[in-house]
Amino acid sequence: MGMGKDKNQKFSWKPNKPFSGNKGDFSIDNPFYDRMLSLSKSCRNWQLAFLIMAIFEGATLIGYFYLANKTKLVPYVIEVEKEKGSFYYTGRMDQINYTADDTIIFAMLNDFVIDTRSVSLDKVFTYKKIKREYSFLSSEMKNKMNTDINNLKLEDKFKNKESIDVVITSMLKNSEDIYQVNWTEKTYRNGGLVSIDKKTGNFSVIQQDKMNPEDLKINPLGLIIQDYHITNDLSK
Numbered sequence: 001m002g003m004g005k006d007k008n009q010k011f012s013w014k015p016n017k018p019f020s021g022n023k024g025d026f027s028i029d030n031p032f033y034d035r036m037l038s039l040s041k042s043c044r045n046w047q048l049a050f051l052i053m054a055i056f057e058g059a060t061l062i063g064y065f066y067l068a069n070k071t072k073l074v075p076y077v078i079e080v081e082k083e084k085g086s087f088y089y090t091g092r093m094d095q096i097n098y099t100a101d102d103t104i105i106f107a108m109l110n111d112f113v114i115d116t117r118s119v120s121l122d123k124v125f126t127y128k129k130i131k132r133e134y135s136f137l138s139s140e141m142k143n144k145m146n147t148d149i150n151n152l153k154l155e156d157k158f159k160n161k162e163s164i165d166v167v168i169t170s171m172l173k174n175s176e177d178i179y180q181v182n183w184t185e186k187t188y189r190n191g192g193l194v195s196i197d198k199k200t201g202n203f204s205v206i207q208q209d210k211m212n213p214e215d216l217k218i219n220p221l222g223l224i225i226q227d228y229h230i231t232n233d234l235s236k
Helices: 031-070 102-117 123-136 139-152 154-159 213-218
Strands: 076-080 087-092 162-173 178-189 192-207 223-232
Touching: 102 123, 102 139, 102 162, 102 178, 102 192, 102 223, 123 139, 123 154, 123 213, 123 223, 139 154, 139 223, 154 162
Parallel strands: none
Antiparallel strands: 076 087, 162 178, 178 192, 192 223
């Protein structure tokens, strides 16, 4: 019978000579050296790959911001044939002499009055629609609108659950650029009617070519209210 292995025998290994840290210990025949060399090369490759990716992403971000700053919003005019419903491309707004007619101006004033004078129980919606209409105001009239909005005391209305419903009753053109709008404001509190007020507004409207990009998104035709006055209509 052959000699069996002792189960209690432990594996042990000793180098032929002790490791002294001398240059000769790192010979090409040393497996430890081969392993460290392989790890070193692998680490360097990963570092190089990471550096290339960082440079690529940096260049991409620079290109993105460059193109974003170069982006220009240009409105186009499309005409729609009423009878057939067909539409035709007219051209870029800045390349054609397009003049908004009274129908378009009346539509703009209709939305302007309703959005700036009506109050919803939804606070976010109310402020959002008011902010939108600032794109139709001159710089001076924006300051005037701030005063009018403060006079409405919106926060008190939200607190007291008050809402205002606006109904346009008539619209007239008084002169070349002066338009008159008449409307009724019905105030409700907790769902019950509190008051009914009649208002008259006179608006001076012009059409201008140069608009800032943010206003251009909302007001591509460049219709600007350069002055307005709102009074109580005491007629029955």
